[in-house]
Amino acid sequence: MSTRPEKPATHAVFFPFPAQGHVTPALHLAKLLHVRGGVRVTFVHSDRNRRRRRLLRTRGPAALAGAPGFGFASIPDGLPPPCGEDDGDSPQVMVSLLASLDTFVPHLKKLLDDLSASGAPATCVVSDIDPVLRAAADVGVRAVAFWTTSACGLLASLQCQQLIDKGIIPLKDEEQLRDVYLDSTVIDPVPGLPADMRLRDMASFVRTTDPDDPVLRIVLAHMQALPTAATAVVLNTFGELEGEVVAAMSAVLPPIYAVGPLPLLTEADSGPLETLSANLTKEDDGCLAWLGSKEPRSVVYANFGSIVVLTSQQIEEFAWGLANSGYHFLMVLRGAMQTTTTLAPEFVEATKDRGYVTSWCPQREVLRHQAIGVFLTHCGWNSMLEGICSGVPMLCWPFGADQHTNRRFACTEWRVGVEIGSDVKRGEVETLVRDVMGGEKERKMRGQAAQWEERASAASEPGGPSWVNFDRLLNEVFHA
Structure with missing residues (x-):
């Protein structure tokens, strides 16, 4: 009498795009799947980031030690070793990484083979890298896309091929790269996006005059992979914030699971994984002590993320x-x-009692501090979500990728942000800070921000929409 082979235990191999803004939410999701769902996890870093983490580990040996059923691995990325603590997520490194994505594939397949040989075969691969998703599908392992941008940013990126087909991009000349043209060019209505979306509100990949722009081509390949290679799409957002956008994408993508804000879902449920950190840069905890000496809502917090590199002039103006x-x-x-x-x-002297400049900080703790009055941000999605979860109004200065779309939604749809012009000037920064830190505008924005904070909290509480969606994700995708 034959017996049916036992179904292998769920084993998720996570391999996010190896940049801070992708690694952080991926580790949140991996920890949550392990603690709440009993999913075995192998979390994969690039060799470059593994070396960075060894150099910059700030939470002791446990930071990469893992736990029973939760381990780490690394694979080559073809890039040279980091030269220092900040030699990590610069635009130059990101372009090099994008160009080398195909090199991950043979190393990932070998890792999957090794896991099978060890008796713990992978049952799914979770990634936001097109070649990785396709490689998983090629070897018969379920591919799950965890897209770490906003839903609105993803929907905007999905329009790139249509903009090419309509002859809007590539742009015709350098003149069309200017704000005047980008601001005056309204795209055709897209379900899920505001009817008056301008070209400047779209992902920055459209800002090219090169028909063979390598970054645009990579983005197009990623967008084509989502409907074909992935069996599910996971988003770090919640229904009240981006429900219409998610509903619109459901018509063209595999089943979508909105399970954010992940920091709120994981903070009470990290268990033995609490010490695992996603930070690739050493944090300065001294800023928290400095904030502790300040009055409530008296401090402007400015952080431009892990990739943006400001020019000397931009730094001086800010x-x-x-x-x-x-x-x-x-x-x-x-x-x-x-x-x-x-x-x-003279700047140092003028601000010695009012300013604190540091190289990195524990942002979630900073944004939750009662001393913070407004967040000057580059509009990266992790930062936007953390600002929303903390009920902090924002000054928005997007740099690239989905940040322009995030800025549009923050300023006009969610009404928690005010835009700073791309050609930043100190007078504008001064005026906007004063507007948002006091007066009628401050009252309205803070009221909106407080409402979104409450909605984010409600979404992630037991029984809330994101909590329920996470249980569906476990049952329908990981334990199916």
Whole structure:
């Protein structure tokens, strides 16, 4: 009498795009699947990031040690070793990474073979890398796309091929790259997006005059992979924030599971994985003590994320705008920007009692601090969600990728943000800081931000929509 072979235990191999903004939410999701769903996890870093984490580990040996059923691995990425603490997520490194994505495939397949040989075969691969999703599907392992941008950013990126077909991109000449043209060009209505979406509200990949632009081509390949290679799409968002967008994409993508904000879902449920950190850069905890000496809502927090590299002039305009506003400020300038830019002695003297400049900080704790009054942000999705979850109004200065779309939604749909012009000037920064830190605009924006904070919390509580969606994800995808 024959017996049916026992179904292998669920084993998810996570391999996010190896940049801070992708690794952080992927680790949140992996921890949640392991703790709440009993899913075995192998979390894959690029060799470059593994080396960075060994150099910059800040939470002791447990930071990468894993736990029973939760381990780490790394595979080559073809890039040279990092030169220092901040040699990680610069635009130059990102372009090099995008160009080398195909090199991951043979190494990932070998890892999957090794896991099978060890008696713990992978049952699914979770990634936001097109070649990785396709490679998993090729070897018969379920591919799950965890898309780490906003839903609105993903929907905007899905329009790139249509914009090409309509002859809108590539742009005709350098003149069309200017804000005047981008601002005046309204795209055809797209279900799920505002009817008056302009070209400047779309993902920055459309801002090219090159018909063979390599980054645009890579984005197009990723968008084509989602409907074909992935069996499910997971998003770090929640229904009240982006429900219409998710509903619109459901017509063209595999089943979508909105399970965010992931930081809220994981913070009470990390269990033995609490010490596992996604940070690739050393944090300065001293800023929290500094904030503790400030009055409630008296500090402007400025952080431009892990990729944006400001020019010396942009740093000076932001710095003097913050200084001239008269408010206290906490400004994050990653190491490379601090070493290439010297703030004038008169600036240092004028702000010695009001300013704190550091290279990195524990952002979630900073945004939750009662001293923070407004968040000056580059509009990366992790930062946007953390600002929303903390009920903090935002000054929005997008740099690239989905950040322009995030800015549009924050300023006009969610009404928690005010835009700073792309050609930043200290006078504009000073005026906007004063507007948002006090007066009628501050009252309205803070009221909206407080409402979104409540909605985010409700979505992630037991029985809330994101909590329910996560249980569906477990049962319908990972334990199916």
